[in-house]
Amino acid sequence: MRPVFPVLKKSKYQRVFLHILFWISVLTILTIIYGAGMPDYWLTIGIVALFMPIHIGYFYLIAYVIIPRYFDRKKYVQFVLLFLLIVLGSTLAFRLMEILVADPIIYNAVKKNDPTFVWRKLEGTFREQLAKPTYLISAFEQTNIFVWIALSVKFFKMWFDRRQAAMEAELNFLKGQLHPHFLFNTLNNLYALTLKQSPQSPGVVMGLAEILRYMLYEANTEVVQLERDISILKSYIELEKIRYEERLDIHFSINGMAPEYRIAPLLILPLVENAFKHGASEQIGQAWINMDLRVKSNALKFKISNSKPETATPDDRPHHVSIGLANVRKRLEILYPSAHNLKIMDEEDVFAVILEIDLDKRLEI
Structure with missing residues (x-):
């Protein structure tokens, strides 16, 4: 007798292990994606790791606080408003991390190997950098893609459990x-x-x-x-x-x-x-x-x-x-x-x- 979707029936420790494995996979994938244009992969791992708390906090805040308190209780208006607020806040947090920490580290690392290197992304005042639509859209995409994949799995799991x-x-x-x-x-x-x-x-x-x-x-x-x-x-x-x-x-x-x-x-x-x-x-x-x-x-x-x-x-x-x-x-x-x-x-x-x-x-x- 074969169960349907057996991976959904996991113990507490198995779920913790799968969550850790998922975030390690995200870190690995992002390192591979962004590592091609970086001086070395260790620097890439460090930069990607800077943003992981944003991804992780974003996901668990929605999955284990907002969904149980609002979505599960059919408070859909509050859920949507809070969800959008968290999406906006996470995107801004990602962009601020780029401007204040990640981009200067990347710039200095590349500059050591290429003194003539010029990065237009750093041009302009802090406010101008923060408000550039191109980089805001990029921050939105990078912040949300993996979190939304994880949330999709979460919603599917909820649907499956309720169906069962x-x-x-x-x-x-x-x-x-x-x-x-x-x-x-x-x-x-x-x-x-x-x-x-x-x-x-x-x-x-x-x-x-x-x-x-x-x-x-x-x-x-x-x-x-x-x-x-x-x-x-x-x-x-x-x-x-x-x-x-x-x-x-x-x-x-x-x-x-x-x-x-x-x-x-x-x-x-x-x-x-x-x-x-x-x-x-x-x-x-x-x-x-x-x-x-x-x-x-x-x-x-x-x-x-x-x-x-x-x-x-x-x-x-x-x-x-x-x-x-x-x-x-x-x-x-x-x-x-x-x-x-x-x-x-x-x-x-x-x-x-x-x-x-x-x-x-x-x-x-």
Whole structure:
């Protein structure tokens, strides 16, 4: 199972290391860019290092002060105004560093090697140098290019984290829907057996307890063993067999099961539950449900088909958009966005669902 954008999930120390590595890379790149016209690279490193506090302060002020206090709290006007103020201040700070420190050092170093060297950039008064549009634009570009790259990564990380949180919340909501929905249906089955004073009622209670234990405690993980998920599915089928007895013909074939296969829990059970709910109507007479599960090289294919009543009742009409099927569809779109195929066929006397999943391509939330 491969996570999407795994580099985004880092520990505190890894993030610190990546930040240090980024700024060292910036220092190296700028040294290479500006070193060609300098007497030596050590001088270039020193000059570039003079400006690094401006770049670093600019980035962290916006990324860890302005964004959390204003952007995250949806104070967008204040955020934009402060952002522009910091951009302007950083540009002016960069230009002042050039005029007062960097340019004189560069000029004196070059002058030693070439006494005839004249640098027009230094012409004019301090105010005239500060106000020259060409050098202000150059300072703006040099100040912002790498900081804006870093901020773009920051905003992407924020978007990604929020997307992950939203997906996780939706998954928890969808999984939460399964529990009461399943419990309600199974309690109905148990109620029907108690009305008949069936001696099998205690067995149903035990089977229900096992399934609920799995739902509440084991299915809270991102993935489970496919074998375990299918064993719960078999337990559910056994409960339904008790309820319907000889009136329902059930066939379930399994091929290719292996301990190493993993799957997001409770994706198949709602499909089976849906088939029992709509395919075992008393109006059908001799009802039937056929299930076939095949797994090969992490490719799972599950096909389930069931009989339908000749005259649909209000409960049967929304067969293809039941809570269980809608829930499964949404969870598949989140967990296996490009690694699944869910095909629903609603014909006159047969309802069928074919689910195909590449188990190795689950999106990790």
